[in-house]
Amino acid sequence: MGSIRVDGLTKSYGDVQAVDGMTFDVDRGEVFGFLGPNGAGKTTTLRALTGQIRPDAGDVRVLDCDPVAAPIETRRRVGIVPERGSPPSFLTPREYLEFVGDVRDLEPEYVRERTELWSDRLGFCSKLDTLHTDLSRGQQQKVMIAQAFLHEPDAVLIDEPLANLDPLVQEQVKRFLVAYAADDNAVFVSTHNIDVAAEICTRVGIVADGRLVAERTLEDGLGDGSGDDSLLDVFLEHVDPDETRDVPSLERVEP
Structure with a gap:
């Protein structure tokens, strides 16, 4: 049984079937890419995994926790x-990470050490005592990454991990995620970026119209996704723009 498990997840919003019988699992040692176009059901699935919504049907487990029945324990x-998450605007990064550590019952000295480690790793040491309202969106994203790994969790759930980050930090985060999964942890990455998925994922699930339509195992993380059977080829083979919500036509537009 995987560290992250989704079995028959179904969720509707009125007449819209956002997720339709979604099933997959993520084991330790994997970076699992949840790849799909806008409107495919990625965000709804992630919200179910984090306990933000109650599924209409199906079962969801993260580290054997039911995120709906025990959302606080799951997030701990x-x-x-x-x-699109951001730290509270009235706190500094240091204060926010101290708060996160307190919620997770971490020792203050451990939190201080981890705060120094992550602020140095991601390059926001000079901003530790600056209010979040005065930080750029990229700096706020760095703090959100730091809080997710503060307690060295066995599983992480990440939505668009490289959003708002500069190229140097993007490369560092990609390499860290690959190494983190290799250290017997489960990493779930939701993205619509095929290049990111091809580079860092060990396995990719392709989503369209609320369903998992294909899976592909990649030999290694940090690959280039090229070749006759590239991830882009697999994606285009299984995602039909004529049958998928909110996907533009791929027909050539004449000038």
Whole structure:
């Protein structure tokens, strides 16, 4: 049984079937890429995994926790990086990480050590005592990544991990995620970026219209996704723009 498990997940919003019988699992040692176009059901699935919504049907487990029945325990044990999440504007990064450490019952000295480690790793040491309202979106994203890994969780759930980061930090984060999974942890990455998925994932699930339509195992993380059977080829083979919500036509537009 995987560290992250989704079995028959179904969720509707009115007449819209956002997720339709989604099933997959993520084992330790994997970077699992959840790849799909806008409107495919990625965000709804991630919200179910983090306990933000109650599924209509199906079962969801993260580290044997039911995120709906025990959302606080799930968030205490799991690392979560939401795509549009941001720290409270009235706190500094140091204060926010201290708060996160307190919620997760971490020793203050351990939190201080981890704060120094992550602020140095991601390059926001000079901003530790600056209010978040005065930080750039990229600096806020760095803090959100730091809080997710502060307690060295066995599983992390990340939505668009490289959003708002500069190229140097992007490369560092990609390499860290690959190494973190290799250290017997489960990493779930939701993205619409095929290049990112091809580079860092050991396995990719392709999502369209609320369903998992294909899976592909990649030999190694940090690959280039090239070749006759590239991830882009697999994606285009299984995602039909004529049958998928919110996907533009691929037909050539004449000038």
